[in-house]
Amino acid sequence: MSGYLRPPPLASSSRSSSSRSSSSRSSYSSFGTRTSGATTPSSIRSQSSNQSATSSASFSSAPPGVQGIPDRTNDITLLDKNYVAGGGFSYIYLGLLHRSNGSRVKVAIKVIRDTGLTQSPEFQMKLERRLERESKLWYSSFNHENIIRLYGLARDPALSSVVSGLVFPWCEHGTVLQYVNKYQKSLRVPLIRGVASGLHYIHAMDAVHGDIKSANVLMSNEGKPLLTDFGCSKVLGVDGYTTELKSSLMYLSPELMDILGLEFVDSKGKKQKGTPTTKASDVWAFGLVGAEILGGSEVFSSIRQLHLPSYVCNGGRPKKTDYPNLSREADSIWPLLEICWSAEPGDRLTMDEVIANLR
Ligand SMILES: Nc1ncnc2c1ncn2[C@@H]1O[C@H](COP(=O)(O)OP(=O)(O)OP(=O)(O)O)[C@@H](O)[C@H]1O
Numbered sequence: 001m002s003g004y005l006r007p008p009p010l011a012s013s014s015r016s017s018s019s020r021s022s023s024s025r026s027s028y029s030s031f032g033t034r035t036s037g038a039t040t041p042s043s044i045r046s047q048s049s050n051q052s053a054t055s056s057a058s059f060s061s062a063p064p065g066v067q068g069i070p071d072r073t074n075d076i077t078l079l080d081k082n083y084v085a086g087g088g089f090s091y092i093y094l095g096l097l098h099r100s101n102g103s104r105v106k107v108a109i110k111v112i113r114d115t116g117l118t119q120s121p122e123f124q125m126k127l128e129r130r131l132e133r134e135s136k137l138w139y140s141s142f143n144h145e146n147i148i149r150l151y152g153l154a155r156d157p158a159l160s161s162v163v164s165g166l167v168f169p170w171c172e173h174g175t176v177l178q179y180v181n182k183y184q185k186s187l188r189v190p191l192i193r194g195v196a197s198g199l200h201y202i203h204a205m206d207a208v209h210g211d212i213k214s215a216n217v218l219m220s221n222e223g224k225p226l227l228t229d230f231g232c233s234k235v236l237g238v239d240g241y242t243t244e245l246k247s248s249l250m251y252l253s254p255e256l257m258d259i260l261g262l263e264f265v266d267s268k269g270k271k272q273k274g275t276p277t278t279k280a281s282d283v284w285a286f287g288l289v290g291a292e293i294l295g296g297s298e299v300f301s302s303i304r305q306l307h308l309p310s311y312v313c314n315g316g317r318p319k320k321t322d323y324p325n326l327s328r329e330a331d332s333i334w335p336l337l338e339i340c341w342s343a344e345p346g347d348r349l350t351m352d353e354v355i356a357n358l359r
């Protein structure tokens with residue numbers, strides 16, 4: 001299954017976001033979409049193998065450097081033809097992955113939303129390449145108990161996206177905030193330590209996450225926090241995809257808020273627009289996530305989006321008094337979080353220091 005020979009679904013590049021219509025879906029069975037209400041994994045999967053072989057043959061100019069990420073398309077049965085969740089730029093589908101040892105596991109398939117702006121084949125190819133580059137790094141290099149495992153990619157026109165989907169374990173507990181609200185007595189410091197540990201690992205690999213927020217911390221079925229969406233902000237950084245804001249405004253550090261919408265020169269000397277995230281901006285966001293885990297709700301929820309940049313740049317920070325239900329563990333850890341959200345990036349702790357202080 002590991003060859004990456006099938007093209008991105010460019011054949012359907014005339015699709016727009018309206019491709020969620022049932023008619024377009026029912027004409028594709030290769031992804032195991034339920035047909036007539038019944039799921040027929042084996043027949044669907046054998047059909048899709050044929051389709052895969054044909055597509056492979058017709059796509060001789062596969063983008064270079066994408067070998068090594070398993071293509072899971074033919075191993076997945078979609079459990080719901082509609083997406084089950086969605087964020088700012090994506091849809092989440094629920095599926096069943098049939099593994100080679102005969103076991104089956106629920107998976108989330110994350111696809112980048114087709115905005116209708118993404119119709120040009122060149123643009124889609126660019127997006128696909130960036131997605132593959134980031135997911136390849138994730139797949140081959142990130143192996144840590146607090147980083148969600150990437151099973152591979154899946155590509156099928158039944159998904160309302162112009163590029164491949166990323167296949168992850170399905171996390172029944174949802175996000176870390178959903179978890180602490182459901183299990184209010186759960187200890188918070190171990191959860192914060194788990195998030196820190198995952199981020200420390202990413203930084204130790206000399207990478208930046210770029211979109212740390214509570215919605216990107218999922219809970220494993222065993223109750224461990226898992227960082228997800230590594231590199232998605234870079235994928236969305238492809239010129240022309242929606243706005244220049246690829247990370248979430250609420251978690252942007254002051255130095256990023258300051259240049260919001262302005263041009264900057266990146267480390268390769270190239271002019272860019274957007275949010276040049278760094279390890280220090282990840283640490284800032286980690287501090288906010290820590291406060292959210294302790295308090296059980298989002299930071300800055302009383303501040304209107306429009307006012308957030310001036311609020312944060314003028315020293316606005318989470319306050320213990322914002323949280324009536326603050327966990328008692330807060331006393332031991334709040335001072336550490338405060339250093340993480342220092343205004344000056346150089347004053348913030350590094351993840352090495354965070355980990356050393358959380359032991
Ligand atoms: N692997 C998964 N298992 C279970 N639920 C998931 C999984 N991945 C995502 N979700 C659910 O889908 C929601 C949306 O996730 P998604 O990553 O698309 O959006 P987001 O993180 O809110 O925003 P963004 O588009 O910036 O990433 C999450 O908040 C979570 O509830």
Ligand SMILES: [Mg+2]
Binds near residue numbers: 215229
């Ligand atoms: Mg996310």
